[in-house]
Amino acid sequence: MTQFQESAGLDPKKISVLGASGSVGDSAIDIVSGSPQKYQIEALTAYRNVEKLAKAAIKTGARFAVVADEACYQDLKEALSGSGIEVGAGSSAVEEAASRSVDIVVGAIVGAAGIRPTMVALEAGNQVALANKEALVCAGDLVMAAAARLGKPILPVDSEHSAVFQVYERDNRSEIDEIILTASGGPFRTWEKDAIAGATVEQAMKHPNFSMGSKITIDSASMMNKGLELIEAHHLYGLAADRLTVVVHPQQIIHGLVCYSDGSMLAQLGAPDMRIPVAHCLAWPERAPAKTDRISLTEIAQFTFELPDYDKFPCLQLAKDALKAGGSLPNIMNAANEIAVAAFLKKRVSFGGIARVVEQTMEAFVQKGENSSAAGIEDVLSLDKSAREVAERLLQDGL
Numbered sequence: 001m002t003q004f005q006e007s008a009g010l011d012p013k014k015i016s017v018l019g020a021s022g023s024v025g026d027s028a029i030d031i032v033s034g035s036p037q038k039y040q041i042e043a044l045t046a047y048r049n050v051e052k053l054a055k056a057a058i059k060t061g062a063r064f065a066v067v068a069d070e071a072c073y074q075d076l077k078e079a080l081s082g083s084g085i086e087v088g089a090g091s092s093a094v095e096e097a098a099s100r101s102v103d104i105v106v107g108a109i110v111g112a113a114g115i116r117p118t119m120v121a122l123e124a125g126n127q128v129a130l131a132n133k134e135a136l137v138c139a140g141d142l143v144m145a146a147a148a149r150l151g152k153p154i155l156p157v158d159s160e161h162s163a164v165f166q167v168y169e170r171d172n173r174s175e176i177d178e179i180i181l182t183a184s185g186g187p188f189r190t191w192e193k194d195a196i197a198g199a200t201v202e203q204a205m206k207h208p209n210f211s212m213g214s215k216i217t218i219d220s221a222s223m224m225n226k227g228l229e230l231i232e233a234h235h236l237y238g239l240a241a242d243r244l245t246v247v248v249h250p251q252q253i254i255h256g257l258v259c260y261s262d263g264s265m266l267a268q269l270g271a272p273d274m275r276i277p278v279a280h281c282l283a284w285p286e287r288a289p290a291k292t293d294r295i296s297l298t299e300i301a302q303f304t305f306e307l308p309d310y311d312k313f314p315c316l317q318l319a320k321d322a323l324k325a326g327g328s329l330p331n332i333m334n335a336a337n338e339i340a341v342a343a344f345l346k347k348r349v350s351f352g353g354i355a356r357v358v359e360q361t362m363e364a365f366v367q368k369g370e371n372s373s374a375a376g377i378e379d380v381l382s383l384d385k386s387a388r389e390v391a392e393r394l395l396q397d398g399l
Protein backbone atom coordinates (compact mmCIF):
# COMPACT_ATOMS: atom_id res chain seq x y z
CA MET A 1 0.00 0.00 0.00
CA THR A 2 1.44 3.38 -0.96
CA GLN A 3 1.45 6.40 1.32
CA PHE A 4 -1.24 7.81 -0.93
CA GLN A 5 -3.40 4.72 -0.43
CA GLU A 6 -2.88 4.86 3.32
CA SER A 7 -3.81 8.50 3.52
CA ALA A 8 -6.78 7.79 1.26
CA GLY A 9 -7.90 5.27 3.92
CA LEU A 10 -7.87 2.17 1.72
CA ASP A 11 -8.43 -1.18 3.42
CA PRO A 12 -5.45 -3.13 4.75
CA LYS A 13 -4.37 -6.22 2.83
CA LYS A 14 -6.09 -9.38 4.06
CA ILE A 15 -3.67 -12.18 4.89
CA SER A 16 -4.13 -15.82 5.89
CA VAL A 17 -1.25 -17.85 7.28
CA LEU A 18 -1.26 -21.64 6.94
CA GLY A 19 1.26 -23.09 9.38
CA ALA A 20 1.06 -20.03 11.62
CA SER A 21 2.55 -21.79 14.67
CA GLY A 22 5.82 -22.61 12.92
CA SER A 23 9.04 -20.75 12.38
CA VAL A 24 7.98 -19.07 9.10
CA GLY A 25 4.57 -18.54 10.70
CA ASP A 26 6.32 -16.58 13.47
CA SER A 27 7.98 -14.35 10.87
CA ALA A 28 4.65 -13.73 9.14
CA ILE A 29 2.87 -12.91 12.42
CA ASP A 30 5.71 -10.56 13.33
CA ILE A 31 5.53 -8.64 10.03
CA VAL A 32 1.72 -8.46 10.09
CA SER A 33 1.49 -7.35 13.71
CA GLY A 34 4.23 -4.76 13.12
CA SER A 35 2.03 -3.03 10.51
CA PRO A 36 -1.62 -3.33 11.55
CA GLN A 37 -2.53 -0.41 9.29
CA LYS A 38 -1.24 -2.41 6.29
CA TYR A 39 -2.19 -5.99 7.10
CA GLN A 40 -5.16 -7.73 8.64
CA ILE A 41 -5.31 -11.45 9.42
CA GLU A 42 -8.26 -13.44 8.12
CA ALA A 43 -7.30 -17.03 9.00
CA LEU A 44 -4.51 -18.81 10.87
CA THR A 45 -3.87 -22.55 10.94
CA ALA A 46 -1.68 -24.97 12.91
CA TYR A 47 -1.49 -28.71 13.24
CA ARG A 48 -1.70 -29.29 17.02
CA ASN A 49 -0.08 -26.34 18.74
CA VAL A 50 -3.26 -24.88 20.21
CA GLU A 51 -1.53 -22.58 22.67
CA LYS A 52 0.63 -20.85 20.08
CA LEU A 53 -2.16 -20.65 17.53
CA ALA A 54 -4.62 -19.15 20.02
CA LYS A 55 -2.03 -16.60 21.15
CA ALA A 56 -1.28 -15.55 17.55
CA ALA A 57 -4.99 -15.38 16.70
CA ILE A 58 -5.70 -13.07 19.65
CA LYS A 59 -2.61 -10.95 19.01
CA THR A 60 -3.49 -10.38 15.34
CA GLY A 61 -7.28 -10.20 15.71
CA ALA A 62 -7.72 -13.13 13.33
CA ARG A 63 -11.28 -13.99 12.23
CA PHE A 64 -10.77 -17.76 11.88
CA ALA A 65 -8.38 -20.13 13.67
CA VAL A 66 -7.96 -23.76 12.64
CA VAL A 67 -6.17 -26.83 13.98
CA ALA A 68 -5.59 -29.56 11.41
CA ASP A 69 -5.84 -32.26 14.08
CA GLU A 70 -9.53 -32.68 14.92
CA ALA A 71 -8.64 -34.02 18.39
CA CYS A 72 -7.47 -30.48 19.29
CA TYR A 73 -10.78 -28.79 18.45
CA GLN A 74 -12.14 -28.60 21.99
CA ASP A 75 -8.87 -27.22 23.36
CA LEU A 76 -8.80 -24.51 20.70
CA LYS A 77 -12.44 -23.67 21.34
CA GLU A 78 -11.72 -23.22 25.04
CA ALA A 79 -8.55 -21.23 24.39
CA LEU A 80 -10.48 -18.80 22.17
CA SER A 81 -13.77 -18.71 24.05
CA GLY A 82 -15.09 -15.20 24.43
CA SER A 83 -12.66 -13.85 21.80
CA GLY A 84 -15.22 -13.83 18.98
CA ILE A 85 -12.74 -15.74 16.79
CA GLU A 86 -14.35 -18.51 14.76
CA VAL A 87 -12.77 -21.92 15.36
CA GLY A 88 -12.37 -24.91 13.03
CA ALA A 89 -10.62 -28.28 12.97
CA GLY A 90 -9.64 -30.97 10.48
CA SER A 91 -8.39 -30.90 6.92
CA SER A 92 -11.63 -29.45 5.55
CA ALA A 93 -11.31 -26.49 7.94
CA VAL A 94 -7.68 -25.98 6.82
CA GLU A 95 -8.99 -25.94 3.24
CA GLU A 96 -11.66 -23.44 4.21
CA ALA A 97 -8.93 -21.24 5.72
CA ALA A 98 -6.95 -21.55 2.47
CA SER A 99 -9.96 -20.71 0.31
CA ARG A 100 -11.36 -17.67 2.15
CA SER A 101 -10.95 -14.68 -0.12
CA VAL A 102 -7.83 -12.71 0.87
CA ASP A 103 -5.03 -10.77 -0.80
CA ILE A 104 -2.32 -13.27 0.14
CA VAL A 105 -2.24 -16.76 1.61
CA VAL A 106 1.13 -17.48 3.25
CA GLY A 107 1.79 -21.21 2.75
CA ALA A 108 4.02 -22.14 5.68
CA ILE A 109 2.91 -25.69 6.45
CA VAL A 110 5.86 -28.10 6.51
CA GLY A 111 6.05 -31.06 4.15
CA ALA A 112 3.64 -32.67 1.72
CA ALA A 113 0.77 -31.77 4.07
CA GLY A 114 0.96 -28.33 2.43
CA ILE A 115 0.23 -29.55 -1.12
CA ARG A 116 -3.56 -29.63 -1.03
CA PRO A 117 -4.03 -26.38 0.94
CA THR A 118 -1.71 -24.62 -1.54
CA MET A 119 -3.77 -25.86 -4.48
CA VAL A 120 -7.03 -24.98 -2.73
CA ALA A 121 -5.80 -21.43 -2.06
CA LEU A 122 -4.84 -20.93 -5.72
CA GLU A 123 -8.03 -22.47 -7.06
CA ALA A 124 -10.06 -20.17 -4.82
CA GLY A 125 -8.34 -17.20 -6.49
CA ASN A 126 -5.88 -16.31 -3.73
CA GLN A 127 -2.33 -15.24 -4.44
CA VAL A 128 0.08 -17.50 -2.57
CA ALA A 129 3.32 -16.55 -0.83
CA LEU A 130 4.93 -19.97 -0.62
CA ALA A 131 7.41 -21.18 1.98
CA ASN A 132 6.21 -24.78 1.69
CA LYS A 133 8.80 -25.85 -0.90
CA GLU A 134 7.57 -29.45 -0.74
CA ALA A 135 4.36 -28.38 -2.56
CA LEU A 136 6.49 -27.34 -5.55
CA VAL A 137 8.81 -30.34 -5.29
CA CYS A 138 5.91 -32.82 -5.30
CA ALA A 139 3.36 -31.05 -7.47
CA GLY A 140 5.30 -28.23 -9.16
CA ASP A 141 3.66 -28.54 -12.58
CA LEU A 142 0.16 -28.51 -11.06
CA VAL A 143 0.88 -25.65 -8.65
CA MET A 144 2.50 -23.51 -11.35
CA ALA A 145 -0.37 -24.24 -13.77
CA ALA A 146 -2.90 -23.16 -11.12
CA ALA A 147 -0.94 -19.93 -10.49
CA ALA A 148 -0.77 -19.28 -14.25
CA ARG A 149 -4.56 -19.75 -14.56
CA LEU A 150 -4.96 -17.26 -11.73
CA GLY A 151 -2.62 -14.83 -13.48
CA LYS A 152 -0.73 -14.05 -10.27
CA PRO A 153 2.80 -15.28 -9.63
CA ILE A 154 3.70 -17.50 -6.71
CA LEU A 155 5.59 -15.20 -4.33
CA PRO A 156 8.59 -17.14 -3.01
CA VAL A 157 9.20 -16.96 0.75
CA ASP A 158 12.27 -19.20 0.66
CA SER A 159 15.10 -16.68 0.97
CA GLU A 160 17.06 -17.95 -2.06
CA HIS A 161 14.02 -17.88 -4.34
CA SER A 162 12.94 -14.53 -2.98
CA ALA A 163 16.43 -13.25 -3.84
CA VAL A 164 16.11 -14.56 -7.39
CA PHE A 165 12.57 -13.14 -7.69
CA GLN A 166 13.93 -9.70 -6.75
CA VAL A 167 16.64 -9.66 -9.47
CA TYR A 168 14.82 -11.67 -12.15
CA GLU A 169 14.21 -9.48 -15.18
CA ARG A 170 10.93 -10.79 -16.56
CA ASP A 171 11.35 -8.97 -19.86
CA ASN A 172 14.83 -10.46 -20.32
CA ARG A 173 14.13 -14.00 -19.17
CA SER A 174 15.50 -15.45 -22.43
CA GLU A 175 18.85 -13.83 -21.58
CA ILE A 176 19.22 -15.70 -18.30
CA ASP A 177 22.16 -18.14 -18.45
CA GLU A 178 22.08 -19.47 -14.94
CA ILE A 179 20.49 -19.15 -11.51
CA ILE A 180 22.71 -19.64 -8.47
CA LEU A 181 21.28 -20.59 -5.08
CA THR A 182 23.60 -20.12 -2.15
CA ALA A 183 23.83 -22.57 0.75
CA SER A 184 25.26 -22.20 4.23
CA GLY A 185 26.72 -25.70 3.99
CA GLY A 186 25.03 -26.53 7.29
CA PRO A 187 26.67 -27.67 10.53
CA PHE A 188 28.68 -30.45 8.80
CA ARG A 189 30.31 -28.39 6.06
CA THR A 190 33.82 -28.99 7.40
CA TRP A 191 33.22 -32.51 8.79
CA GLU A 192 34.60 -35.74 7.31
CA LYS A 193 32.14 -38.05 5.52
CA ASP A 194 32.25 -40.84 8.15
CA ALA A 195 31.68 -38.39 11.00
CA ILE A 196 28.66 -36.90 9.18
CA ALA A 197 27.14 -40.37 8.75
CA GLY A 198 27.24 -40.86 12.53
CA ALA A 199 26.10 -37.34 13.54
CA THR A 200 23.60 -37.06 16.39
CA VAL A 201 20.25 -35.26 16.34
CA GLU A 202 21.65 -32.54 18.60
CA GLN A 203 24.59 -31.95 16.23
CA ALA A 204 22.33 -31.91 13.15
CA MET A 205 19.92 -29.46 14.80
CA LYS A 206 22.65 -26.77 15.11
CA HIS A 207 22.15 -24.68 11.97
CA PRO A 208 24.92 -22.06 11.70
CA ASN A 209 22.71 -19.08 10.76
CA PHE A 210 18.97 -19.78 11.04
CA SER A 211 16.60 -20.98 13.75
CA MET A 212 13.98 -23.05 11.89
CA GLY A 213 11.57 -25.95 12.25
CA SER A 214 13.15 -29.36 12.90
CA LYS A 215 12.46 -30.87 9.46
CA ILE A 216 14.13 -28.08 7.45
CA THR A 217 16.99 -27.94 9.97
CA ILE A 218 17.79 -31.62 9.37
CA ASP A 219 17.33 -31.09 5.61
CA SER A 220 19.86 -28.25 5.83
CA ALA A 221 22.35 -30.49 7.63
CA SER A 222 22.01 -33.18 4.92
CA MET A 223 21.83 -30.51 2.19
CA MET A 224 18.59 -32.13 1.00
CA ASN A 225 17.12 -28.69 1.65
CA LYS A 226 19.28 -27.23 -1.12
CA GLY A 227 18.27 -30.12 -3.37
CA LEU A 228 14.58 -29.41 -2.69
CA GLU A 229 15.33 -25.76 -3.48
CA LEU A 230 16.88 -26.65 -6.86
CA ILE A 231 13.62 -28.40 -7.78
CA GLU A 232 11.63 -25.47 -6.39
CA ALA A 233 13.71 -23.04 -8.52
CA HIS A 234 13.17 -25.21 -11.59
CA HIS A 235 9.41 -24.83 -11.22
CA LEU A 236 9.41 -21.16 -10.24
CA TYR A 237 11.82 -20.01 -12.96
CA GLY A 238 11.51 -22.67 -15.67
CA LEU A 239 15.24 -23.41 -15.95
CA ALA A 240 16.62 -26.89 -16.68
CA ALA A 241 18.77 -28.68 -14.09
CA ASP A 242 22.06 -27.85 -15.85
CA ARG A 243 21.41 -24.11 -15.48
CA LEU A 244 20.69 -24.25 -11.75
CA THR A 245 23.76 -24.15 -9.54
CA VAL A 246 24.42 -24.43 -5.82
CA VAL A 247 27.31 -22.49 -4.31
CA VAL A 248 28.20 -22.79 -0.63
CA HIS A 249 28.45 -19.35 0.96
CA PRO A 250 28.76 -19.87 4.73
CA GLN A 251 27.99 -16.24 5.67
CA GLN A 252 24.53 -16.54 3.98
CA ILE A 253 24.33 -12.86 3.15
CA ILE A 254 24.02 -13.27 -0.62
CA HIS A 255 20.93 -15.46 -0.97
CA GLY A 256 20.64 -15.97 -4.71
CA LEU A 257 21.95 -14.70 -8.05
CA VAL A 258 20.75 -14.48 -11.63
CA CYS A 259 23.48 -14.59 -14.31
CA TYR A 260 22.64 -12.88 -17.62
CA SER A 261 24.03 -13.47 -21.11
CA ASP A 262 25.99 -10.20 -21.07
CA GLY A 263 28.07 -11.37 -18.07
CA SER A 264 26.14 -9.47 -15.37
CA MET A 265 25.36 -11.32 -12.17
CA LEU A 266 22.54 -9.74 -10.14
CA ALA A 267 22.33 -10.71 -6.49
CA GLN A 268 20.17 -9.91 -3.49
CA LEU A 269 21.82 -9.46 -0.09
CA GLY A 270 20.38 -9.27 3.37
CA ALA A 271 20.66 -10.58 6.90
CA PRO A 272 19.70 -14.22 7.40
CA ASP A 273 16.28 -13.22 8.73
CA MET A 274 13.16 -14.87 7.30
CA ARG A 275 11.12 -11.76 8.08
CA ILE A 276 12.86 -10.09 5.10
CA PRO A 277 11.47 -12.38 2.37
CA VAL A 278 8.11 -12.52 4.18
CA ALA A 279 7.96 -8.69 4.28
CA HIS A 280 8.87 -8.62 0.58
CA CYS A 281 6.03 -11.01 -0.30
CA LEU A 282 3.41 -9.21 1.77
CA ALA A 283 4.24 -5.77 0.37
CA TRP A 284 4.82 -6.93 -3.25
CA PRO A 285 4.75 -5.36 -5.82
CA GLU A 286 5.67 -2.46 -3.58
CA ARG A 287 8.12 -2.29 -0.71
CA ALA A 288 7.23 -1.33 2.82
CA PRO A 289 9.29 -0.66 5.96
CA ALA A 290 9.72 -3.68 8.22
CA LYS A 291 11.57 -4.24 11.47
CA THR A 292 14.08 -6.83 10.25
CA ASP A 293 17.75 -7.54 10.96
CA ARG A 294 20.31 -5.41 9.12
CA ILE A 295 23.90 -6.17 8.17
CA SER A 296 27.05 -4.11 7.94
CA LEU A 297 29.22 -5.11 4.97
CA THR A 298 32.32 -3.75 6.66
CA GLU A 299 31.67 -5.76 9.82
CA ILE A 300 31.21 -8.94 7.76
CA ALA A 301 34.31 -7.89 5.77
CA GLN A 302 34.63 -11.14 3.79
CA PHE A 303 32.37 -13.27 1.65
CA THR A 304 33.55 -16.76 0.80
CA PHE A 305 32.27 -19.28 -1.74
CA GLU A 306 32.97 -22.94 -2.40
CA LEU A 307 31.50 -25.83 -4.37
CA PRO A 308 29.27 -28.29 -2.49
CA ASP A 309 30.74 -31.74 -1.85
CA TYR A 310 28.27 -34.20 -3.38
CA ASP A 311 30.11 -37.19 -1.96
CA LYS A 312 29.79 -35.92 1.60
CA PHE A 313 26.19 -34.80 1.01
CA PRO A 314 24.54 -37.58 -1.06
CA CYS A 315 21.04 -36.14 -0.50
CA LEU A 316 21.97 -33.14 -2.65
CA GLN A 317 23.06 -35.49 -5.43
CA LEU A 318 19.84 -37.51 -5.10
CA ALA A 319 17.76 -34.36 -5.47
CA LYS A 320 19.75 -33.35 -8.57
CA ASP A 321 19.16 -36.82 -10.00
CA ALA A 322 15.43 -36.56 -9.23
CA LEU A 323 15.25 -33.16 -10.89
CA LYS A 324 17.01 -34.45 -14.03
CA ALA A 325 14.83 -37.57 -14.19
CA GLY A 326 11.64 -35.52 -13.63
CA GLY A 327 8.23 -37.21 -13.64
CA SER A 328 7.21 -38.19 -10.12
CA LEU A 329 10.71 -38.95 -8.85
CA PRO A 330 10.95 -35.67 -6.88
CA ASN A 331 7.64 -36.54 -5.16
CA ILE A 332 8.88 -40.04 -4.31
CA MET A 333 12.17 -38.61 -3.06
CA ASN A 334 10.40 -36.05 -0.88
CA ALA A 335 8.10 -38.64 0.71
CA ALA A 336 11.03 -40.93 1.52
CA ASN A 337 12.98 -38.01 2.92
CA GLU A 338 10.09 -36.94 5.18
CA ILE A 339 9.86 -40.48 6.59
CA ALA A 340 13.63 -40.76 6.99
CA VAL A 341 13.99 -37.36 8.68
CA ALA A 342 11.16 -38.14 11.11
CA ALA A 343 12.85 -41.48 11.87
CA PHE A 344 16.22 -39.76 12.42
CA LEU A 345 14.61 -37.25 14.81
CA LYS A 346 13.20 -40.22 16.77
CA LYS A 347 16.66 -41.87 16.67
CA ARG A 348 15.35 -44.81 14.62
CA VAL A 349 17.97 -44.36 11.90
CA SER A 350 21.45 -42.84 11.67
CA PHE A 351 22.10 -39.56 9.89
CA GLY A 352 23.81 -41.51 7.08
CA GLY A 353 20.72 -43.72 6.86
CA ILE A 354 18.56 -40.79 5.64
CA ALA A 355 20.22 -40.80 2.20
CA ARG A 356 20.06 -44.61 2.02
CA VAL A 357 16.29 -44.64 2.69
CA VAL A 358 15.76 -41.96 0.06
CA GLU A 359 17.96 -43.63 -2.55
CA GLN A 360 16.50 -47.10 -2.09
CA THR A 361 12.92 -45.79 -2.18
CA MET A 362 13.67 -43.93 -5.41
CA GLU A 363 15.27 -47.06 -6.90
CA ALA A 364 12.27 -49.21 -5.95
CA PHE A 365 9.88 -46.95 -7.86
CA VAL A 366 12.18 -46.57 -10.88
CA GLN A 367 12.56 -50.35 -11.09
CA LYS A 368 8.76 -50.78 -11.06
CA GLY A 369 8.44 -48.01 -13.66
CA GLU A 370 6.14 -46.11 -11.27
CA ASN A 371 7.71 -42.69 -11.65
CA SER A 372 5.89 -41.06 -14.53
CA SER A 373 4.28 -37.61 -14.15
CA ALA A 374 1.11 -37.30 -12.07
CA ALA A 375 -2.04 -36.25 -13.90
CA GLY A 376 -3.62 -34.53 -10.91
CA ILE A 377 -3.31 -33.80 -7.25
CA GLU A 378 -4.94 -37.08 -6.18
CA ASP A 379 -2.22 -39.00 -8.09
CA VAL A 380 0.45 -36.91 -6.36
CA LEU A 381 -1.01 -37.66 -2.92
CA SER A 382 -1.52 -41.35 -3.64
CA LEU A 383 2.10 -41.75 -4.83
CA ASP A 384 3.28 -39.80 -1.78
CA LYS A 385 1.46 -42.36 0.39
CA SER A 386 2.94 -45.37 -1.45
CA ALA A 387 6.47 -43.93 -1.29
CA ARG A 388 6.07 -43.36 2.46
CA GLU A 389 5.05 -47.01 2.88
CA VAL A 390 8.11 -48.22 0.96
CA ALA A 391 10.42 -45.95 2.97
CA GLU A 392 8.85 -47.11 6.23
CA ARG A 393 9.32 -50.78 5.22
CA LEU A 394 12.98 -50.11 4.45
CA LEU A 395 13.38 -48.62 7.92
CA GLN A 396 11.64 -51.58 9.54
CA ASP A 397 13.90 -53.97 7.63
CA GLY A 398 16.87 -52.12 9.11
CA LEU A 399 17.89 -51.01 5.61
Ligand SMILES: NC(=O)c1ccc[n+]([C@@H]2O[C@H](COP(=O)([O-])OP(=O)(O)OC[C@H]3O[C@@H](n4cnc5c(N)ncnc54)[C@H](OP(=O)(O)O)[C@@H]3O)[C@@H](O)[C@H]2O)c1
Pocket residue numbers: 018019020021022023024025045046047048049050068094108109110111113131132133134157158159210211212213214215216274
Ligand atom coordinates in the same frame (compact mmCIF):
# COMPACT_ATOMS: atom_id res chain seq x y z
N1 LIG B 1 11.96 -21.97 8.89
C1 LIG B 1 12.55 -21.34 7.92
O1 LIG B 1 13.38 -20.45 8.16
C2 LIG B 1 12.22 -21.66 6.48
C3 LIG B 1 12.89 -20.99 5.46
C4 LIG B 1 12.54 -21.25 4.14
C5 LIG B 1 11.54 -22.17 3.85
N2 LIG B 1 10.93 -22.83 4.88
C6 LIG B 1 9.89 -23.81 4.54
O2 LIG B 1 8.68 -23.39 5.16
C7 LIG B 1 7.90 -24.52 5.57
C8 LIG B 1 7.65 -24.40 7.07
O3 LIG B 1 8.90 -24.48 7.73
P1 LIG B 1 9.03 -24.13 9.28
O4 LIG B 1 10.47 -24.18 9.59
O5 LIG B 1 8.26 -22.90 9.59
O6 LIG B 1 8.31 -25.42 9.92
P2 LIG B 1 7.78 -25.60 11.42
O7 LIG B 1 8.40 -24.60 12.32
O8 LIG B 1 7.95 -27.04 11.74
O9 LIG B 1 6.22 -25.24 11.27
C9 LIG B 1 5.38 -26.02 10.48
C10 LIG B 1 3.97 -25.53 10.52
O10 LIG B 1 3.13 -26.45 9.81
C11 LIG B 1 2.13 -26.99 10.71
N3 LIG B 1 1.91 -28.38 10.35
C12 LIG B 1 2.74 -29.43 10.54
N4 LIG B 1 2.20 -30.56 10.08
C13 LIG B 1 0.98 -30.23 9.60
C14 LIG B 1 -0.08 -30.97 9.01
N5 LIG B 1 0.00 -32.31 8.84
N6 LIG B 1 -1.20 -30.31 8.63
C15 LIG B 1 -1.30 -28.99 8.80
N7 LIG B 1 -0.34 -28.22 9.37
C16 LIG B 1 0.80 -28.84 9.76
C17 LIG B 1 2.73 -26.84 12.09
O11 LIG B 1 1.73 -26.85 13.11
P3 LIG B 1 2.12 -27.29 14.64
O12 LIG B 1 3.06 -26.22 15.15
O13 LIG B 1 0.82 -27.30 15.34
O14 LIG B 1 2.79 -28.62 14.52
C18 LIG B 1 3.40 -25.46 11.94
O15 LIG B 1 2.44 -24.45 12.01
C19 LIG B 1 8.73 -25.75 5.19
O16 LIG B 1 8.28 -26.23 3.95
C20 LIG B 1 10.14 -25.22 5.06
O17 LIG B 1 10.93 -25.96 4.15
C21 LIG B 1 11.23 -22.59 6.18
